[in-house]
Amino acid sequence: MKSFIQGAKEIEDYLVEIRRHLHRHPELESDLPKTTKYVKEKLTEIGCKPEEICKSGIVATIGGNKPGKTILLRADMDALPMQEESGLEYTSQHLGIAHTCGHDIHTSFLIGAAKLLKEREGEIEGTIKLMFQPGEESLTGALDMIKSGILESPKVDCAVGMHVQPLLPLNHLNYAKGPFLASTDILRITIQGRSCHASQPHMGIDPINIAAHIILSLQSLQSKLVPSNEPVVLNICEVKSGNTSNVVPEQAILTGTLRTFNPQLRKEIIEQCDKIIKLTSQAFGATSKLEILESCPSAINDKKLVDEIKEYIPNLGIDFVSDPNYRMQVSDDFGFISELVPSILFIIGCKPDGIESSHNHNSKVIYNEEVLQMGAALFAQCAFDYLKNNK
Ligand SMILES: [Zn+2]
Ligand SMILES: [Zn+2]
CATH class of the missing domain: 3.40.630.10 (Zn peptidases)
Known part of the structure; x- marks a missing residue:
């Protein structure tokens, strides 16, 4: 044979x-x-x-x-x-x-x-x-x-x-x-602000400023919430907002990817992301949403x-x-x-x-x-x- x-x-x-x-x-x-x-x-x-x-x-x-x-x-x-x-x-x-x-x-x-x-x-x-x-x-x-x-x-x-x-x-x-x-989740964060003249930011809600706070907080979530022996990647790879220098835009959209090996941790990180995004937006008077566009275990x-x-x-x-x-x-x-x-x-x-x-x-x-x-x-x-x- x-x-x-x-x-x-x-x-x-x-x-x-x-x-x-x-x-x-x-x-x-x-x-x-x-x-x-x-x-x-x-x-x-x-x-x-x-x-x-x-x-x-x-x-x-x-x-x-x-x-x-x-x-x-x-x-x-x-x-x-x-x-x-x-x-x-x-x-x-x-x-x-x-x-x-x-x-x-x-x-x-x-x-x-x-x-x-x-x-x-x-x-x-x-x-x-x-x-x-x-x-x-x-x-x-x-x-x-x-x-x-x-x-x-x-x-x-x-x-x-x-x-x-x-x-x-x-x-x-x-x-x-x-x-x-690893598991993969493609995240999209939409921050809804309010447009205004760039010289009067107090009249609007600046979604770019809020996006910056959210991005930094998400990065510290990775270093402060995740145990150091757990391999996790959380990366914002796309930031879209505004189209000129003198107008505060209406909206900012961020997309990124989350990769983990631990299903429970994956769930907890997504919940924490949602909290950070909602509360940070709220603090500045904006609304926001987190969507998972695609995922794979x-x-x-x-x-x-x-x-x-x-x-x-x-x-x-x-x-x-x-x-x-x-x-x-x-x-x-x-x-x-x-x-x-x-x-x-x-x-x-x-x-x-x-x-x-x-x-x-x-x-x-x-x-x-x-x-x-x-x-x-x-x-x-x-x-x-x-x-x-x-x-
Ligand atoms: Zn392949
Ligand atoms: Zn491939």
Whole structure:
């Protein structure tokens, strides 16, 4: 019996071809007509019956002939609205859109895993559900698929996701227990003042002055309320108000981001922000509101599942290096899945040899394509072994 990694090595050219096709034709958010058509064609060729359960959200299953549990394998398919400057011969052919977060690689991992698992379908005890989601960057795709029933019929018992990291060398694989990636909340603060002539500020209510007080108070909230061992980022990144030098404006709008690893602390910080914003505005006679425009929970790696999957990884025959303390301040909407079912998210290294590369979301980022066989085999191995051991 050939191993999953042997199988993945044999289909390396196939994986590279898929990845480069996706890389040349990136699409955005949940509008992925070309990508989904291509993914469905590939899955159909393998013998799967893909189904689009929401806009640009594909599901397919493997196994299901023998009773057992259901494991979900998830890949995201969307790109970013930026110009690629990698200089690669298979660079993006679409101006201002590029796969600079490696989701083309994740999609290829999962198609590869599907091909490997399909070859051993007769041995699968339970069901493997493949999830190809849109809109990860907009943090909407996983939720859309959850609302469309991706976790039901058959009910998903656990989920596995993967993200490439070009700053980490090949053979590095991280999956620390507990909160692994940060939660994100996009905050918008609107301060409603009263316009007046700049020479008579007492006749109006200056929202810029109030905005300045609020920004500084929010920064001290971070240093005075949050325990020093809790990694929290609270950043106001956009300030909009006024359009000339001699008029006190009506309104100021601030937007910013909050990132934490602790769900309870996240809730408390948002409550405190609301209090500071309301009371500071009130003190100066203005009204204000705090809105959470978008949010995504922390991606949490289930402790029991991590312990279990850790046992299966050596079966791959790759000598992976893992850091049990590795965490990232970035978010992934896989967090919505990890809130509902025991989950594990892997961060897999793919630093290219001898080429200057960069981090995800950088226009010059280059990924080592050797990771394709590793990711495909890792997905397949985890699913196969989990089902075999959880009859
Ligand atoms: Zn990204
Ligand atoms: Zn990403």
